Structures are given as structure tokens and as C-alpha cells.
Amino acid sequence: MTVNAPMEHPKQLAEMRDLSAQLTERLREAPAGGMSAARLGVRIGNRGFLVDMTNVGEVVPTASITRVPWTRPWFRGLANVRGRLVGVYDLLQMGGAEPLRDEQGLQLLVLGDTLKVNAALLVSRAFGLRYAKDLDPVPATDEGKAAAPWEGARFRDAGGTTLTELNLARLVADERFASIGI
Secondary structure, three states: EEEEOOOOOHHHHHHHHHHHHHHHHHHHOOOHHHHHOOOEEEEEOEEEEEEEHHEEEEEEEEEOEEEEEOOOOOOOEEEEEEEEEEEEOHHHHHOOOOOOOOOOOOOOEEOHHOOOOOOEEOEEEEEEEEEHHHHHEOOOOOOOOOOOOOOOEEEEEOOOOOOEEEEEHHHHHHHHHHEEEO
């Protein structure tokens, strides 16, 4: 069963390639000491997240996702990303929220080799690099508390968007991540 059809519009594919090229170029130009402060901003549903670039493999348009029988609903299935089979996770649904709706614009955030898993997260969109110096911490009130063990501190960017640190190492170490079977 195919959950998402490949992107059919050349314009969208070209935009994704441009974004990927821009991110790669910005990473090359960033000073070596400043890399630890660089985070990739992604939107998952209506929430914004910051992901450490050292744990990101790539962001690609969603390809066909093949359902796997007898798995939890938040494990969407398997996708082929450049010849590599990756398990596709709906992170919001895994955390207890409503699942992401299948729509053409979803992307896959493929986890980096440093995490030693073949997995990807469904994201609504990647929107570029954010640097720690440009973010303001959100106080640890109810709004600032982490909802899941893989969530860290929260920040606001210059546009007022709240962004939550997403710790991918904690995510892949969480028992739920590996327990996809029902």
C-alpha cells in the first residue's frame, strides 16, 4: 500500500533541490567553531523544532512509503531513499498527538549515520538553519516544558516562532522508537 505518492510537480522538486543546495553551501561557509550552534529548523505539523545538524543525514521529498503489517500507527512504513531502506516515523503521533495528514508536501528528515539507525521522520517542511545567538530561551513555564523525553529547551526566533530542541540521540534510545510492533 502506498501512503504518499512521489512528488509530481517539477517546481516542487526543484525547490527542494535548491533548499538542499543552500543548506549544504551554508554549512560549508559556517565557521568550524560555530557549527555546534547551528540547528536545522523544521516544522512538524504545527510545531517548530530545532535539530542538531550532526545528526541529520538529509531532507528529501517524501517518496512512496510502504506500510508494514502489524506495526504501530506512528510507524508509517518503509521508504527507499537513494537505495537505502529507512523506517518512517510520525513523531507527533508517537508522542500522543494527532497524526500528520498525508499530503504531497511532506518531507523526510533522514537521520544521520552517527545515530546508527536507518530511519526518517516525517516533517511538514525544513525551513533552514538557526543559530543559538539568534534565539531567545522560553522560560520553563508550562509552555516551556518538554512534552516528550526527546524534547529539550524551547526558544523563540526573531519572527516569534517557538522552536523546541529535538534530541535525536534521545529519540532513537527511547524504547518506543524501537518498539514498532503491535
